[in-house]
Amino acid sequence: MELLEEILTDYQGTLLIVSHDRQFIDNTATECYLFEGEGRLNKYVGGFFDAKQQQANVWASKAVEEQAKAKKTEVQKRRKCGEK
Template sequence: MLESYLSSFEGVLIIVTHDRYFLDKLVEHLFVFERGGHIRDFPGNFTQYRLQQEVEAQQAAEQATPQETKSTAPAASQATRQGNRKKRRSYREEQEFQQLEQQIPQLEGRIAELEQRMSSGSLNNEELLKAGEEIAQTQQEMEQVSERWFELAAIEEEA
């Protein structure tokens, strides 16, 4: 409910959260607080920022390694091919990714259903407490599922 309200809001929002899925749905621009007190201005959402970080880290690692001689070139190309294989999702990871894609809307639906029940005014105090606990537990599960989904999605983006 909050997400739909905020997405229809016409003004500027400042969002501070650990919920990456929530950020990706609402954010178009980031101010990232980095080490040393530096604030990075990044146009895009959290997933795009994370992918950009990985690309920059990979480029920095490539620049840090000395140029290889011709005698090691075949070994290096084989290592590169093996590295590329590791960046693709395995069959098990692909199955998990598909399962998570189905699970996320179910969890969102459950949270919305519980919020609707709580705001209906028909629950007594005990039922409200139980619904509140269930929402907290479901939101925590949603955060874990979303985080794993982002990890698996990043693997596919890298390949």
């Protein structure tokens, strides 16, 4: 497996690698594309574990944004109720 990883990492062209071996992907990939539901395919820089960390960061940021949006909506609803 190490020989294959070495050959692939030395190759200067583009390769599409599909594997269930996450460590193999991590050792050979410089970009990862992850399917994220609803037909979305997102690109991340680095190997598999880098991609999963970046994905988690994106999801965490979106969760914070959604919480802030929900809080703002709740405040607006309370203000409207107080005005009546």
